Amino acid sequence: MLNLNKQVKIKQLPVGIPKENDFYIEENKIPDLQEGFFLAKSQILSLDPYVRAVMSGRHFYNAPQSGSVMRSRGVAKIIDSRHPDYNKDDLVVMETGMQEYCVSNGDDAYFADTGDAPLSTALGVLGMPGLTSYAALLGPASIKKDDVVLVSAASGAVGSMVSQIAKIKGGKTIGIAGSDEKCSWCLENARFDFCINRKKDNLDEVLSEIAPNGVDIFFDNTGGEIQHTVLTKHIADYSRIIISGLMTQYNVSEAPPGPNLGNIVKMKATIYGFVVYDFEHMREKFINDVKGWYADGLINFKEDITSGIETAPSQFIKLMNGNNFGKTLVDVTN
Ligand SMILES: NC(=O)c1ccc[n+]([C@@H]2O[C@H](COP(=O)([O-])OP(=O)(O)OC[C@H]3O[C@@H](n4cnc5c(N)ncnc54)[C@H](OP(=O)(O)O)[C@@H]3O)[C@@H](O)[C@H]2O)c1
Structure with a gap:
């Protein structure tokens, strides 16, 4: 039986630099899987500055409300699928949201392809x-x-x-x-x-x-x-x-x-x-x-990574304070 889905939600939209108490953690039941969808377990979450602009209503994505799951892109592993193009154990890059499990119809997903580089680079140098x-x-x-x-x-x-x-x-x-x-x-x-x-x-x-x-x-x-x-x-x-x-x-x-x-x-x-x-048309050539270039030793990267979904709000705050150093990620493998 699956665990509950731990989610990072917005308590209130931040004023100025986001603070810990702008967020809360909630556990909810994982939705049932409909035909044409897959269920994936988040592996690594990407924290990105544009999300703060979305929260301010200054982005082309709609601003979230109090109670929304925080926006995040991530690498996720498919654990169950009723979608013809996606199978169990596929690794995908998608809008996971800041949560442990996510359901998708695949519209915003593509297969993670990082060659010799670590999987996390699907959100950084290869993302x-x-x-x-x-x-x-x-x-x-x-x-x-x-x-x-x-x-x-x-x-x-x-x-x-x-x-x-x-x-x-x-x-x-x-x-x-x-x-x-x-x-x-x-x-x-x-x-x-x-x-x-x-x-x-x-x-x-x-x-x-x-x-x-x-x-x-x-x-x-x-x-x-x-x-x-x-x-x-x-x-x-x-x-x-x-x-x-x-x-x-x-x-x-x-x-x-x-x-x-x-x-x-x-x-x-x-x-x-x-x-x-x-x-998007440049993605294949870019990858x-x-x-x-990575295989030839020409690409370096730095990651600022913490472990556990609970650390996602403080990682986001660190990013928005400019105190992150490198691609800011949260490892939610366990
Ligand atoms: N247009 C697009 O399609 C697109 C796509 C992706 C990202 N971006 C933009 O690219 C930029 C970098 O993104 P990233 O993911 O690589 O993040 P990042 O550079 O790892 O993190 C943001 C950095 O911005 C600097 N910063 C923060 N507050 C600042 C301030 N008040 N004044 C000057 N610098 C400040 C800090 O570095 P220092 O302290 O070292 O200066 C901080 O570490 C962001 O603005 C993001 O929105 C644009």
């Missing part, structure tokens, strides 16, 4: 964050040899893959991260040529020194002051700007006033509102490329 970096660089940013690529939140799942893929494509990479420890990891493991500590260094002065002609690609994961400084003074002629994420805005109720984009015009730069879900 949605990896595809974000890959699709944006090879798609709208049109990376080419010798491009100078600047990326914020550099030690994260997205940022660290931006550097590694940019280096494979012959670029030079500069990261922006929030501590010396993160910067050292970026330099030693994610092949960054340079890393700026956003809490210690003067971004404007350092960029003037190390990228005097401006950056060709700015991959912005944070917005705010970093975006303002870079767009105002540090972009090159015909630069490409990927607005990928706005970490500075996810926890605030009111979005801050926008930057002055005059320099975008002056430098004939392209701004591209980037959403990874438009790039094959990254598996090959």
Whole structure:
């Protein structure tokens, strides 16, 4: 007989940085399986910053209500199936929600395929964050040899893959991260040529020194002051700007006033509102490329992983405080 399904639910929508008491754990019966559906046991849950934007009602997904199961993508193992395309023991990537068991008709699922890499990478370098970096660089940013690529939140799942893929494509990479420890990891493991500590260094002065002609690609994961400084003074002629994420805005109720984009015009730069879900057509090639690069020793990754569904809220809070270090995951195998 199956256990009850332990779920992380929203008590109230957070104001500012989410707090432990914005969430609660509830145990519920696992739903009966209907024809055309499968039942899966979550293995690893992915905690992602965009979920905070969804909670603020500032995302194209509908905002959750009090009592909703927290949103989460995960790797899950199918334990029972009445679906023609999915069998017991298949490992899938899907919207599991922050819960131990989930039922799906397969619409949002695909088979986990990580080659030589660990299963958890289906949520990191070989998952949605990896595809974000890959699709944006090879798609709208049109990376080419010798491009100078600047990326914020550099030690994260997205940022660290931006550097590694940019280096494979012959670029030079500069990261922006929030501590010396993160910067050292970026330099030693994610092949960054340079890393700026956003809490210690003067971004404007350092960029003037190390990228005097401006950056060709700015991959912005944070917005705010970093975006303002870079767009105002540090972009090159015909630069490409990927607005990928706005970490500075996810926890605030009111979005801050926008930057002055005059320099975008002056430098004939392209701004591209980037959403990874438009790039599903690149997934197969992305998985094959990254598996090959991983097998050749060209891809490193860092994970910030805890064990047990109960740790999911504190992991999410850590992520939203910027205190995570690497792809934030929760192991719910046991
Ligand atoms: N557009 C898309 O389709 C798409 C898809 C996936 C992810 N994203 C975006 O990519 C970004 C990175 O995601 P990830 O999963 O790889 O997370 P992550 O980088 O592991 O975690 C977020 C990082 O953002 C930085 N940060 C947090 N608060 C900040 C603040 N107030 N100011 C500046 N930096 C702050 C912190 O790093 P430091 O302290 O080191 O700066 C933190 O570790 C997010 O903005 C996410 O929304 C976009």
